[in-house]
Amino acid sequence: MARHAWLVYEGIILRNVYADLHIHIGSAGGRAVKITASRKMDLHAVLYEAAPRKGLDMVGIVDAGSTLVSAEIEDMLKTGELREHPRGGMMARNGVLLIPACEVESREGVHLIIYLPYLHSIKSYQKYMRSRIKNRALSTQKARVSVAELINLSFVLEGIFCPAHAFTPHKGVYGIWTRRLADKLGRDAGQIRALELGLSADTNMADMIGETRNYTFLSNSDAHSAGNIGREYNLLRMADKNFEEFRYCLENSQGRRVLANYGMDPLLGKYHRSYCTRCSTISSDEPPALSCSNCGNEKVVMGVYDRIIEIRDRQEAQHPVGRPPYKYRVPLKDLPGVGPKLQEKLLSFFFDEINILEKASIDDIERVAGEKVAAQIARMRVGRLAINPGGGGKYGRVKKE
Ligand SMILES: [Zn+2]
Ligand SMILES: [Zn+2]
Structure with missing residues (x-):
């Protein structure tokens, strides 16, 4: 299916687009944005060096809410290094499309991404966060906002809401917050279209939780350095590179869709199985391992696999119709x-x-x-x-x- 680079759908030519939609920026305007990220990772380097080298047509920058990064975006729009697309997103001169996004930590302590179409939507986001985030220059800050409020904010700003690395013990919604999004969010859970699998999970694991059938999976790198950009990516089929087409893909609408997820084998992930911080044993017990069988420690760092086995409501993955294949890739x-x-x-x-x-x-x-x-x-x-x-x-x- 993905062998053909294009397809005609009701008279419209659809093309294949490779996208990594969770990339962090190390610095902007000479100042650090994400402390743990490489300082060389500025916006220019991502768009003009790392993305073409990897072969990405589209990149999601999740630090666009940082005041330093948005200032850089504004500068690049002025110099013509970026051009706002009338249907959302920003095009670099080399044809790489930037999808601005904001990763934020909610009141509940989980990470969420809001993809935004325009510079003015970034500004509205920042205005909303002014009194709710302490350090607005930095990446992925804790906000005094709930998950439900962020879903609402995303809706108002015509953005796209997506729980980040959903299954990890490190701030994933299913990892630490809830077994079912519907339990916590009620009908608001129905507003969610996309869910990021994270490096330690794949489609087979995620489809053991029935409610995820409503979500389109994204596989993204969460890169903090140039070398990690594109360690996971998605193949999208769209008519043109812009924000609206990206939304159609996530909604499986008008022939646009995610054709495939490319990601690391979950076994390569940092948090695949439960881990004991006292004796450093990685569990090999029957999952879910809730305690350490070596030293008896009851407080292990839950592995992603263990957590999914603990909370699943299907013994085997049940893929909804049209679920794209997950292809295992190693950079x-x-x-x-x-x-x-x-x-x-x-x-x-x-x-x-x-x-x-x-x-x-x-x-x-x-x-x-x-x-x-x-x-x-x-x-x-x-x-x-x-x-x-x-x-x-x-x-x-x-x-x-
Ligand atoms: Zn995160
Ligand atoms: Zn991140």
């Missing part, structure tokens, strides 16, 4: 045998990383990178690579054969 730099030199060589032949991972012929890759690397990419395209699992805050790694 080029994390494949065994691919050092920085080979990575550069591959990029000079094939232009961008997504082209290498998804499109280039395996024979051509073999000619540049050798049999072993080509075989890994071939295997990755159709299945899963063998993994040494992550846990306790450390990422897993692909097994060397």
